[in-house]
Amino acid sequence: MSTSLIDLEHISKSFDGEIVLDDLNLSIKENSFVTLLGPSGCGKTTTLRIIGGFVQADSGRVIFDGKDISNIPPNKRNLNTVFQKYALFPHMSIAENIAFGLKIKNKPKAYIDDKIKYALELVNLKGFENRNINLLSGGQQQRIAIARAIVNEPKVLLLDEPLGALDLKLRQDMQYELIRLKNELGITFIYVTHDQEEALTMSDTIVVMNQGYIQQMGSPEQIYNEPENAFVADFIGESNIIAATMVQDRLVEIFGAKFACVDEGFGNNKPVDVVIRPEDIDLVEPDKGTLVGRVTHLIFKGVHYEMEVTTPNGYEWLVHSTDMFPVGKEVGISVDPFDIQIMNKPESEDEEAVGVNE
Ligand SMILES: Nc1ncnc2c1ncn2[C@@H]1O[C@H](COP(=O)(O)OP(=O)(O)OP(=O)(O)O)[C@@H](O)[C@H]1O
Numbered sequence: 001m002s003t004s005l006i007d008l009e010h011i012s013k014s015f016d017g018e019i020v021l022d023d024l025n026l027s028i029k030e031n032s033f034v035t036l037l038g039p040s041g042c043g044k045t046t047t048l049r050i051i052g053g054f055v056q057a058d059s060g061r062v063i064f065d066g067k068d069i070s071n072i073p074p075n076k077r078n079l080n081t082v083f084q085k086y087a088l089f090p091h092m093s094i095a096e097n098i099a100f101g102l103k104i105k106n107k108p109k110a111y112i113d114d115k116i117k118y119a120l121e122l123v124n125l126k127g128f129e130n131r132n133i134n135l136l137s138g139g140q141q142q143r144i145a146i147a148r149a150i151v152n153e154p155k156v157l158l159l160d161e162p163l164g165a166l167d168l169k170l171r172q173d174m175q176y177e178l179i180r181l182k183n184e185l186g187i188t189f190i191y192v193t194h195d196q197e198e199a200l201t202m203s204d205t206i207v208v209m210n211q212g213y214i215q216q217m218g219s220p221e222q223i224y225n226e227p228e229n230a231f232v233a234d235f236i237g238e239s240n241i242i243a244a245t246m247v248q249d250r251l252v253e254i255f256g257a258k259f260a261c262v263d264e265g266f267g268n269n270k271p272v273d274v275v276i277r278p279e280d281i282d283l284v285e286p287d288k289g290t291l292v293g294r295v296t297h298l299i300f301k302g303v304h305y306e307m308e309v310t311t312p313n314g315y316e317w318l319v320h321s322t323d324m325f326p327v328g329k330e331v332g333i334s335v336d337p338f339d340i341q342i343m344n345k346p347e348s349e350d351e352e353a354v355g356v357n358e
Pocket residue numbers: 015016020038039040041042043044045046047194
């Protein structure tokens with residue numbers, strides 16, 4: 001059974017009077033791939049640095065393996081960090097770069113040589129020991145940075161946007177490599193990114209952050225299919241996010257039309273926000289739809305058509321479909337009850353991080 005390996009308890013941090021993290025609580029299970037995801041400036045890197053020991057929290061505790069490590073320096077924490085800028089030593093060979101940490105620890109030469117070989121094989125750079133760092137591609141340099149971290153046998157690898165500097169194709173290749181590495185090594189990965197797709201692809205658990213708060217934590221499927229608020233729904237993918245009224249259990253009114261849904265327990269005639277993904281809208285004959293609209297925009301996107309369907313109240317629905325409906329055509333909008341996600345309205349205006357169409 002996986003147990004909690006790292007607990008952040010009531011962590012707060014301000015820089016120059018600006019609150020960056022506010023009473024953050026987070027539990028990370030052993031052997032998981034956890035991604036901190038959120039827009040620039042939301043506090044992801046600060047959270048990672050607090051776990052790594054490079055930044056001291058103003059208050060709260062970091063518990064690692066049941067022990068309070070809040071005041072323990074980074075090199076004594078049994079975790080290693082890989083940064084976006086790989087910071088390899090240009091005057092050293094690849095082997096020397098990887099060996100660096102082990103030499104400081106006075107490990108015997110045979111042990112170090114073995115480790116280098118093992119790490120290079122793991123990152124698919126077998127035989128690269130004596131190559132010149134400066135002649136490697138960006139992706140290869142990042143692999144060396146990862147190899148350098150894993151030879152220390154950390155219990156946790158902290159990765160701060162490690163693929164941020166790579167081009168798209170290489171990024172995608174490296175994503176699969178990292179998943180494989182994590183599975184082979186059996187260690188915990190804590191990964192920071194602002195790239196939603198990357199988070200959905202790689203993680204067991206995604207922690208969506210905004211303005212120093214955790215907005216939602218869950219599996220990629222939960223985050224995508226059951227966003228808890230409009231911010232998460234909007235950040236994690238293109239969505240129709242609409243202010244609506246929960247008429248009663250399993251019935252929601254959107255722009256005056258009643259849609260069957262599967263949610264219960266919101267109360268009767270309660271204002272809610274509704275999220276409907278573009279790929280979950282079925283365009284049908286006007287008399288078969290719950291609402292009627294007109295196609296006002298059409299783009300071919302390769303795997304699907306992207307359409308904008310405008311309803312009489314002026315709302316522009318984003319629709320993805322493999323069927324094409326030409327601009328000007330009147331269509332019915334139909335949504336399967338399981339594809340309508342109901343969310344509580346934010347309690348304060350501060351929490352309302354994205355606009356919701358009324
Ligand atoms: N050492 C520091 N001194 C002053 N302000 C800082 C420091 N480190 C972070 N900040 C500020 O704290 C806020 C959160 O920064 P952080 O790097 O944690 O965000 P992030 O979510 O990782 O964003 P990004 O994706 O842009 O790196 C930002 O406003 C940043 O300017």
